[in-house]
Amino acid sequence: MANPESEWLDLAISGNDDAFTRLVETYQSPVYNLCYRMLGNTGDAEDAAQESFWRAWQYIKRYDRQRSFVTWLLSISAHYCIDQLRKRRLELVPLDVLPEEDAPDPGLSPEAASKLREEKQQMRKLLNRLGPQDRAAIVMRYWYDFSEVEIATSLSLTVSAVKSRLHRARRELALAYDECYETTALAERRRYESPAF
Amino acid sequence: MSHQPFEMWLLSGATLDKNQNHQLQEHLKTCKPCSKLTCNLTRVEYQLNIAPLVKPRAGFAQRFQASLPARQAARQRRQVWSIIISGLSIGAAIYIYHILPDLASLSIGAILSSLVNNSLSLVAALLRIGQISGYVLMGIPPAIPLAVWISLTTVFCILSLIWVLALGRILAPKGEKA
Numbered sequence: 528m529a530n531p532e533s534e535w536l537d538l539a540i541s542g543n544d545d546a547f548t549r550l551v552e553t554y555q556s557p558v559y560n561l562c563y564r565m566l567g568n569t570g571d572a573e574d575a576a577q578e579s580f581w582r583a584w585q586y587i588k589r590y591d592r593q594r595s596f597v598t599w600l601l602s603i604s605a606h607y608c609i610d611q612l613r614k615r616r617l618e619l620v621p622l623d624v625l626p627e628e629d630a631p632d633p634g635l636s637p638e639a640a641s642k643l644r645e646e647k648q649q650m651r652k653l654l655n656r657l658g659p660q661d662r663a664a665i666v667m668r669y670w671y672d673f674s675e676v677e678i679a680t681s682l683s684l685t686v687s688a689v690k691s692r693l694h695r696a697r698r699e700l701a702l703a704y705d706e707c708y709e710t711t712a713l714a715e716r717r718r719y720e721s722p723a724f
Numbered sequence: 725m726s727h728q729p730f731e732m733w734l735l736s737g738a739t740l741d742k743n744q745n746h747q748l749q750e751h752l753k754t755c756k757p758c759s760k761l762t763c764n765l766t767r768v769e770y771q772l773n774i775a776p777l778v779k780p781r782a783g784f785a786q787r788f789q790a791s792l793p794a795r796q797a798a799r800q801r802r803q804v805w806s807i808i809i810s811g812l813s814i815g816a817a818i819y820i821y822h823i824l825p826d827l828a829s830l831s832i833g834a835i836l837s838s839l840v841n842n843s844l845s846l847v848a849a850l851l852r853i854g855q856i857s858g859y860v861l862m863g864i865p866p867a868i869p870l871a872v873w874i875s876l877t878t879v880f881c882i883l884s885l886i887w888v889l890a891l892g893r894i895l896a897p898k899g900e901k902a
Contacts (some may be wrong), residue, residue, distance in 0.1 A: 544792060551785040559780040573780060580788050581795055650775055653768065669772035690736070697735045701764040 536596060540587055547587070551580050554597055557671065558604050564666045565608035565659070567651045575611060579604040601671065602681035605663040609682075612659040656703045661696040664689055730758050734765060 532553065538546030558579050563572035582603050583590075590599055654662050663682055667673040673681065679689045730751045733740055740748060752759045823830070823838060830838070865873070 544789065548785050548789045551788050555784045556777050556779045559784065560777045563778045569781075572778075573784075576780060576784070577788055577791065581791075584792070585799070646771070646775070650771060653771075665772070669769070670775070670777065693737060694732070694735045697737065697765060697768070698731075698761075700768045701735075701761050704764040704768050 532596075536592075539584075540590065547584055550596070554600055557597060558600055560670060561601055561604045561663075561666055562608055564650075564654060564670065565605070565662055566611060567655060571611070575604065575608055579607055582607065598673075598677060598681060601667065605667070605681055606683075609659040609663060612662075653700055653703055656699050657696050660684070661692045661699070664692045665696045665700070668693060727755065727758055730755070731761065734758070734762055 532550075535546040535549045535553075539550055555576065559572055559576040562575035562579065563569065566572050566575055579600065583600055586603075590596070654665070657665060660682060664678050667678045667681060675686050675689045675693070678684070678693075679686045682689070684692070730748050733744060733748055752762060819839070819842065820827075822842075823835065827835075
């Protein structure tokens with residue numbers, strides 16, 4: 528029996544919207560996560576993920592079945608997010624003024640919610656240090672376990688360019704780690720401090 | 725103190741052989757910056773590896789599906805506009821090419837006047853073609869046998885039907901196809 532995902536893909540390529548929606552349901556998390564890690568806030572991530580799927584819908588007839596579908600989707604998302612980050616730079620929007628996180632899961636204890644928020648802020652600050660393509664390379668490497676060849680294919684770069692970008696990005700992240708961690712931890716402690724102190 | 729090739733080894737993410745690893749460990753014992761870099765890199769990579777996959781709000785796929793008709797309509801509008809703009813651009817390019825030899829000697833008024841004249845000539849030519857076609861269609865029918873007329877009409881109907889079906893297939897929302 529054929530893989531249902533492969534059947535949905537065949538149907539989606541032949542123009543069935545319901546089959547494509549099934550693919551959206553299957554791949555929404557990886558695509559959204561990439562957009563979130565690239566853009567740093569939930570509103571832009573939602574828009575970018577929706578736009579990525581719309582672009583995939585438009586060009587699905589050009590999709591090469593030899594290639595992994597998720598890799599193809601993430602490649603579309605990464606290119607879109609890189610363009611958005613470049614536009615943001617042109618518009619001179621400081622990354623710090625972007626909307627903050629959504630409210631944490633109400634099921635979490637205050638300590639766990641605080642820890643989660645702190646980790647998210649720290650990660651966001653770290654990733655914001657990187658240029659668009661370096662950030663995309665890091666996200667693909669660490670969240671999706673992409674090889675350097677896969678990253679190169681997805682970002683339309685050479686393998687040596689990817690190696691160079693990963694090298695530079697790791698250095699930048701390691702150098703920024705202390706600063707981001709300390710400032711985030713300090714800010715988080717201040718949220719719960721009594722005004723008397 | 726030189727940090728190379730140790731810094732490169734640390735940041736490349738590649739697996740080191742036994743000898744390289746030994747050299748790196750010896751260097752890290754004496755080099756504070758490289759030691760700090762290693763420590764921070766390990767912590768960063770740990771954070772990256774444990775960071776969860778962030779999920780969208782519930783109903784993401786439904787929101788996408790609901791947005792499809794509006795996106796498709798916007799795309800069709802864009803396509804129609806691009807065809808119109810392309811047509812006008814091609815017309816303008818042909819016209820400019822046509823007046824190019826005289827462009828240097830013509831004033832703006834003369835160019836505008838020439839544009840109006842040429843546009844009127846084009847409309848007149850189209851009307852004349854329509855008139856000639858009308859005379860031909862009025863003159864030819866008595867000379868053609870009835871059987872040929874029936875055959876021609878049948879072929880015309882079949883071609884029209886194919887055209888309407890093809891148009892319907894192109895313009896119908898994608899979900900209705902399957």
